[in-house]
Amino acid sequence: MVGKFITFEGIDGAGKSTHIAFVADLLKAQGKRVVVTREPGGTPLGEKLRDLLLHEKMHLETEALLMFAARREHLAQVIEPALARGDWVISDRFTDATFAYQGGGRKLAIDKLTALEQWVHPNLQPDLTLLFDVPLEVARARLDATRELDKFEQEKADFFDATRREYLRRAAEFPGRFRVIDSTRSIPVIQEELASLVRGI
Numbered sequence: 790m791v792g793k794f795i796t797f798e799g800i801d802g803a804g805k806s807t808h809i810a811f812v813a814d815l816l817k818a819q820g821k822r823v824v825v826t827r828e829p830g831g832t833p834l835g836e837k838l839r840d841l842l843l844h845e846k847m848h849l850e851t852e853a854l855l856m857f858a859a860r861r862e863h864l865a866q867v868i869e870p871a872l873a874r875g876d877w878v879i880s881d882r883f884t885d886a887t888f889a890y891q892g893g894g895r896k897l898a899i900d901k902l903t904a905l906e907q908w909v910h911p912n913l914q915p916d917l918t919l920l921f922d923v924p925l926e927v928a929r930a931r932l933d934a935t936r937e938l939d940k941f942e943q944e945k946a947d948f949f950d951a952t953r954r955e956y957l958r959r960a961a962e963f964p965g966r967f968r969v970i971d972s973t974r975s976i977p978v979i980q981e982e983l984a985s986l987v988r989g990i
């Protein structure tokens with residue numbers, strides 16, 4: 790049995806984390822072995838890089854390079870071995886997040902990110918990318934209600950607007966693997982849609 794690679798994406802507060810365990814449980818109920826992981830992070834080195842990325846100020850290109858450095862390790866240690874074993878992999882964010890945040894949000898030239906993507910994973914793309922989409926006022930209200938905000942979450946409205954636009958642009962560019970989930974709806978309604986998507990995988 791061949792496993793698939795599913796990524797969850799969206800601006801902070803869109804609702805990704807809320808639905809990851811739900812989708813993992815649906816797949817497990819179908820008898821699949823599932824590895825749940827996240828970026829930046831997913832490995833001991835990647836988690837150290839995550840801590841730096843989320844809390845230290847740094848040059849924009851350093852930020853993009855570290856995202857891809859953490860990803861290189863994540864692919865080598867976790868994602869590629871799991872897929873090779875036939876496991877399914879669910880990652881809370883992957884390369885689309887770098888295009889959206891460092892490219893869209895921070896305006897790093899997209900061709901530089903494309904070059905890094907070609908370097909780090911020339912032959913691998915997610916089989917399915919679930920993009921949880923909400924207007925930023927909704928995401929912001931959800932975040933404010935919950936926790937302390939990290940470096941990215943403290944960004945201003947126009948940053949998230951540009952981040953969201955780049956996600957949607959990529960969803961339109963790669964319609965074969967993206968599904969845009971209207972995340973303004975209630976959690977049970979979204980879960981119904983996710984359940985029907987997973988049944989069709």
Ligand SMILES: Nc1ncnc2c1ncn2[C@@H]1O[C@H](COP(=O)(O)OP(=O)(O)O)[C@@H](O)[C@H]1O
Binds near residue numbers: 804932
């Ligand atoms: N569809 C929804 N309706 C209302 N609240 C939601 C919805 N989805 C998520 N939330 C709440 O919004 C907050 C942020 O959700 P979370 O899943 O952590 O977002 P993300 O992982 O995308 O940053 C959480 O408190 C969560 O319970």
Ligand SMILES: Cc1cn([C@H]2C[C@H](O)[C@@H](COP(=O)(O)OP(=O)(O)O)O2)c(=O)[nH]c1=O
Binds near residue numbers: 802806843883888941
């Ligand atoms: C993977 C990735 C994440 N990020 C940002 C988006 C998020 O604000 C932050 C951490 O992601 P995330 O794990 O989704 O945060 P949380 O668990 O707090 O919801 O890193 C990038 O800017 N570029 C990337 O390539």
